[in-house]
Amino acid sequence: MKFSIIIIGDELLLGQVTDTNSGEIARALAPFGWQTGEIATVADDEDAIREAVNRAIERYPLVITTGGLGPTKDDITKRTLMSIFGGHLEFDPAVFENIKVIFAKRGLELNSLTKNQALVPTSCRVLQNHFGTAPAMWFETNDKARVLISMPGVPFETAGLLRDGVVSEIARRFQPDVTILHKTYIITGITESALAELLAETETDLDPSLHFAYLPTPGLIRLRIDGKDTDDARLRRMHAEACESVERVARDFIIAREDVPLEQLLLDNLANRNFKLATAESCTGGNIAHRLTLRSGASNVFVGSVVSYANEVKEGTLGVNPADIAAYGAVSETVVRQMAEGVATRLGADCSVATSGIAGPDGGTPDKPVGTVWVAAHTPTGTVTRLLHCPGNRSRVIDRASTEAMLLLLKSL
Amino acid sequence: MKFSIIIIGDELLLGQVTDTNSGEIARALAPFGWQTGEIATVADDEDAIREAVNRAIERYPLVITTGGLGPTKDDITKRTLMSIFGGHLEFDPAVFENIKVIFAKRGLELNSLTKNQALVPTSCRVLQNHFGTAPAMWFETNDKARVLISMPGVPFETAGLLRDGVVSEIARRFQPDVTILHKTYIITGITESALAELLAETETDLDPSLHFAYLPTPGLIRLRIDGKDTDDARLRRMHAEACESVERVARDFIIAREDVPLEQLLLDNLANRNFKLATAESCTGGNIAHRLTLRSGASNVFVGSVVSYANEVKEGTLGVNPADIAAYGAVSETVVRQMAEGVATRLGADCSVATSGIAGPDGGTPDKPVGTVWVAAHTPTGTVTRLLHCPGNRSRVIDRASTEAMLLLLKSL
Numbered sequence: 001m002k003f004s005i006i007i008i009g010d011e012l013l014l015g016q017v018t019d020t021n022s023g024e025i026a027r028a029l030a031p032f033g034w035q036t037g038e039i040a041t042v043a044d045d046e047d048a049i050r051e052a053v054n055r056a057i058e059r060y061p062l063v064i065t066t067g068g069l070g071p072t073k074d075d076i077t078k079r080t081l082m083s084i085f086g087g088h089l090e091f092d093p094a095v096f097e098n099i100k101v102i103f104a105k106r107g108l109e110l111n112s113l114t115k116n117q118a119l120v121p122t123s124c125r126v127l128q129n130h131f132g133t134a135p136a137m138w139f140e141t142n143d144k145a146r147v148l149i150s151m152p153g154v155p156f157e158t159a160g161l162l163r164d165g166v167v168s169e170i171a172r173r174f175q176p177d178v179t180i181l182h183k184t185y186i187i188t189g190i191t192e193s194a195l196a197e198l199l200a201e202t203e204t205d206l207d208p209s210l211h212f213a214y215l216p217t218p219g220l221i222r223l224r225i226d227g228k229d230t231d232d233a234r235l236r237r238m239h240a241e242a243c244e245s246v247e248r249v250a251r252d253f254i255i256a257r258e259d260v261p262l263e264q265l266l267l268d269n270l271a272n273r274n275f276k277l278a279t280a281e282s283c284t285g286g287n288i289a290h291r292l293t294l295r296s297g298a299s300n301v302f303v304g305s306v307v308s309y310a311n312e313v314k315e316g317t318l319g320v321n322p323a324d325i326a327a328y329g330a331v332s333e334t335v336v337r338q339m340a341e342g343v344a345t346r347l348g349a350d351c352s353v354a355t356s357g358i359a360g361p362d363g364g365t366p367d368k369p370v371g372t373v374w375v376a377a378h379t380p381t382g383t384v385t386r387l388l389h390c391p392g393n394r395s396r397v398i399d400r401a402s403t404e405a406m407l408l409l410l411k412s413l
Numbered sequence: 414m415k416f417s418i419i420i421i422g423d424e425l426l427l428g429q430v431t432d433t434n435s436g437e438i439a440r441a442l443a444p445f446g447w448q449t450g451e452i453a454t455v456a457d458d459e460d461a462i463r464e465a466v467n468r469a470i471e472r473y474p475l476v477i478t479t480g481g482l483g484p485t486k487d488d489i490t491k492r493t494l495m496s497i498f499g500g501h502l503e504f505d506p507a508v509f510e511n512i513k514v515i516f517a518k519r520g521l522e523l524n525s526l527t528k529n530q531a532l533v534p535t536s537c538r539v540l541q542n543h544f545g546t547a548p549a550m551w552f553e554t555n556d557k558a559r560v561l562i563s564m565p566g567v568p569f570e571t572a573g574l575l576r577d578g579v580v581s582e583i584a585r586r587f588q589p590d591v592t593i594l595h596k597t598y599i600i601t602g603i604t605e606s607a608l609a610e611l612l613a614e615t616e617t618d619l620d621p622s623l624h625f626a627y628l629p630t631p632g633l634i635r636l637r638i639d640g641k642d643t644d645d646a647r648l649r650r651m652h653a654e655a656c657e658s659v660e661r662v663a664r665d666f667i668i669a670r671e672d673v674p675l676e677q678l679l680l681d682n683l684a685n686r687n688f689k690l691a692t693a694e695s696c697t698g699g700n701i702a703h704r705l706t707l708r709s710g711a712s713n714v715f716v717g718s719v720v721s722y723a724n725e726v727k728e729g730t731l732g733v734n735p736a737d738i739a740a741y742g743a744v745s746e747t748v749v750r751q752m753a754e755g756v757a758t759r760l761g762a763d764c765s766v767a768t769s770g771i772a773g774p775d776g777g778t779p780d781k782p783v784g785t786v787w788v789a790a791h792t793p794t795g796t797v798t799r800l801l802h803c804p805g806n807r808s809r810v811i812d813r814a815s816t817e818a819m820l821l822l823l824k825s826l
Contacts, residue, residue: 012436012452013439013451013452014443015435015437015438015443015449016436018431018432018433018436019432021430021433022425022454023425023430024428026426027428028428030428035426036427036428037426038453038454038455038456038461038465039420039453040451040452040453040454041435041451041452041453041454042451052451080489081535090431107782131780137737156806173469180737215429217429242418244547276723279720281699281702284701285702285703285705285706285707285711286700286703286706286718286720287703287706288699289694289699289702289703289720290698290811292698293697293699293700293722293772293811294698294807296772296774296807298698298722302698302722303722303723303726304720304721304730305719306697306717306718306720306724307692307699307706307718307719307720308717309706309712309715309716309717309718310712310716310761312716312718313469313717313760316759316760316761317759347723347725347729347730348723348726349730359706359709360432363711369520376681392706393569398703413615
């Protein structure tokens, strides 16, 4: 089943804002068997919106739009959708109540532009938005064959609405009698092709109601086992069998059995053991601390970090031996080990990770080219280290080294 | 002048990769008077590419595609483009030389798939790619009225090619006799609407060859003064006059006279004064250090950071007085000031920034709701502080507080 996404907003065409909504939608619907057919990004302009919607609804049973629903703009989008789906604007008391709640939460005064957001086309069904003032709107064509869902463009509102019911309503609307099952494994320490080889037999024997989806990111593979069938009992049995088979074959590489971000996995794992975490970062420059603290609740586990860009900070604040820096260089196993142990001791943490490397574009040598990174992970039972050769430019090296350092600690626990 | 962008790649439709190329292209061409008409994201599939290209080339004089040129995929894209623009594949020795140079730099062995990238349609002109193995290709319709440029999809290759000549070739091709001038001011401490009011008279009197573009980002406004005319001497005079007028009226708010990222502006400014920088981050969790160290050359200025998430780290590593944390709370002017001064002293830096706040979603109180952040900037002449109320969710609060802390230091220098 293919569907289409339309992203509405001048700010996207100007390059002022990067679209993350289409990815969010694609990832949310994929487990239910939906494939994104195409994505169109168009201006806040009646003709552009109408043309894109008409084109999409002609080709796809499901069209999702985001954006064009701000207090100053939503008349254009709503008017355009009414010109296609019919209806007229009517005041919706429930939407108005929601707007008042949102404004009260933000400590803001209602204004007339915002009140207008409670005017909703009579041709749509409202999906309440608990994350913002603009409701999502569910339209259907006269023959009921096609659905268009219009959502606001603010990313955390889009994500919230998808989670809050949009995805499940789509699943129910299009496949009311089908059972859908998913199981995600997070796998590391093996390449995608080697994993596929390992699972080749399992995959060949797979029942047609089941499907393996490989979702690789640098350092990690998410393997999702999708199941879809009208025979609920049979599907559950087949799906469980396939999962068991994966567990048996890939056991050594599985680090999680649900789809959570690596940072959350690490924080949860440490929280369960009552361990506190610190980081000592040279080439990653605070990126590990930043990625961890983007997760709310990080403060239960994460005590802090020392970003030791200068050698004096490695020595003074982390207690690395200056003679070792002189003898082995800052990018060395000895130094990264002392950084990890030093930060744990000095910040009072049970566990730590440390990085020291050459992110580039300058600073590489024949012995230690750009991308050379030593990472260390320290736990109460000891310290392990690993030498990485990270490909790509500066930001990719930083991100990959951050991921590998967190993975090393996760595997050491 | 409107143009169209086509982003090719299954990984984008799957939501595995976020498209940043379209924004890069839009921002690069905007100063030359080009507006993005629409962006289409399509699969690595012959029919999808052909349909999108045909549609775009019919409507726009310029079409730019990115992606679909990897070693395993480029036969599809090239074949599709030849079905539209004609020609056949021919070995291009200069492209092959470039591939060999790139592989040697990366220490990799050539393989046959990569050699195929040197096969180029005879109907295009090659624009050499010094950042990767796939060349950019410049096609024109038979009547020479329309141009399609096919570029590889790796973001730093796209950005490099745009900078390296694609943008200037487009400018020359479409407006050979026109002089184009730009001047960007970075402005802070004033809202966009107040700035527009301040500049209203200047803007009303503006010669038709000139145009003001306002490019706001949280905490900053970029004001670009674009000029375009066939009379070179006259345009230069008018453009200089408009810039003088902006300087006169908005002087108090201008912090830079060229378009550079805030982080680079701060690093350059500190480098010019031979100052070293440290950061002490609580709620921003290392994001300031991360943003600074994403810039190559940061190590000349940035010595390091202490991410003091736990109060014990604020006290032990930064020397904040525990009695003050108890009396005023960690999110207070007193504490953030001590953090800034403590990190400068302990890490041996001349300047520093510090942050302490409530990023949410938990931790807010009626007195200090989510988004309350104290920032401090320390220089050899003293320490200044500022109280922020940052809107939005956790990641927006973190990012806004990081920006404001850097701005506060920049203005204190």
